[in-house]
Amino acid sequence: MNKILVIAPSWVGDCVLMQPMLHRLLQRHPGAIIDVLAPSWTAKLLHQLPEVNEVIDNPFPHGKLGLGERRRLGVQLRDAQYDQAIVLPNSWKSALVPFFADIPLRTGFVGEMRYGLLNDARKLNEKKLPLMVERFAQLAEAVQDEIARPLPSPSLRASEAQRAAALAKFGLTLEKPVAVFCPGAEYGEAKRWPAHYYAELAQHLRADGYEVWLIGSPKDKEVADKIVALGNEPCRNFCGATDLTEAIALLSCADLVVSNDSGLMHIAAALDRPLLAIFGSSSPQFTPPLSDNAQVLKIDISCSPCFKRECPQGHFNCMLKLTPKLVERYIPVHHKK
Numbered sequence: 001m002n003k004i005l006v007i008a009p010s011w012v013g014d015c016v017l018m019q020p021m022l023h024r025l026l027q028r029h030p031g032a033i034i035d036v037l038a039p040s041w042t043a044k045l046l047h048q049l050p051e052v053n054e055v056i057d058n059p060f061p062h063g064k065l066g067l068g069e070r071r072r073l074g075v076q077l078r079d080a081q082y083d084q085a086i087v088l089p090n091s092w093k094s095a096l097v098p099f100f101a102d103i104p105l106r107t108g109f110v111g112e113m114r115y116g117l118l119n120d121a122r123k124l125n126e127k128k129l130p131l132m133v134e135r136f137a138q139l140a141e142a143v144q145d146e147i148a149r150p151l152p153s154p155s156l157r158a159s160e161a162q163r164a165a166a167l168a169k170f171g172l173t174l175e176k177p178v179a180v181f182c183p184g185a186e187y188g189e190a191k192r193w194p195a196h197y198y199a200e201l202a203q204h205l206r207a208d209g210y211e212v213w214l215i216g217s218p219k220d221k222e223v224a225d226k227i228v229a230l231g232n233e234p235c236r237n238f239c240g241a242t243d244l245t246e247a248i249a250l251l252s253c254a255d256l257v258v259s260n261d262s263g264l265m266h267i268a269a270a271l272d273r274p275l276l277a278i279f280g281s282s283s284p285q286f287t288p289p290l291s292d293n294a295q296v297l298k299i300d301i302s303c304s305p306c307f308k309r310e311c312p313q314g315h316f317n318c319m320l321k322l323t324p325k326l327v328e329r330y331i332p333v334h335h336k337k
Contacts, residue, residue: 018133178211179254221239
């Protein structure tokens, strides 16, 4: 029986995108045990993935080397006797724990010159593998093999018990169709559709009979408060009030999700909810929502995607030109979940 340790990315959305890789590992190694080393804020998502056996806390903040601490963690993991490690982040330090754990096969892309730390170091062909989900999936294959297309899309399910518990906790019903807004984006301001645009769209949807819920992290509460204050007092703002399990359960109830390019966007896509995914500074050619129920909304201008945290041109046209009136055209008709 194979034991595999996956070094996960730090972003929730990227953890969703690694699921097809996990699925492929189990195809290649039936009965394998897959543990994931991941930051604590992704753990509740990873526990929802049936391919994952155990989530091990990765305690190292972004940017911290912590060489001694990484060595100690690696030594602690030696008793698990993993057969293979797959390192998804491209940084040098992310490959240290599997090296110190003496895992015999350590797979990943070359990244920051990781020869030695990785003994199965692959060279990434970005043109051949344009999508992040494809790049992750490639690492599940033997070095000489290519991924089989089409890849399966990430898939999440919230149980009826999880849904009922979340609805009861927040005093919610599903008597009306539900629109969920995900107005945050951890990476930066340039990925966020303006609050007053969300507010205008909320007014339109409420007039059309929708309940509107806002979901996000504590960092998103301020922008969500603005959306509510701009004529949307009946909206329910859950930003910072849910844990990730509850957020997944509430998203699973949605008849419509409107989201920036964020981790919650990828969760909504994996739940196969009707989704309008708004892109500005980032690219749907790299990290699109992977669902037939998702519609990407993006304005084609020469400076987008720039992949910057803030608009380097100062005009923010990639978002400002994507008006609520344009977005309204893509709202699907009501239908049952």
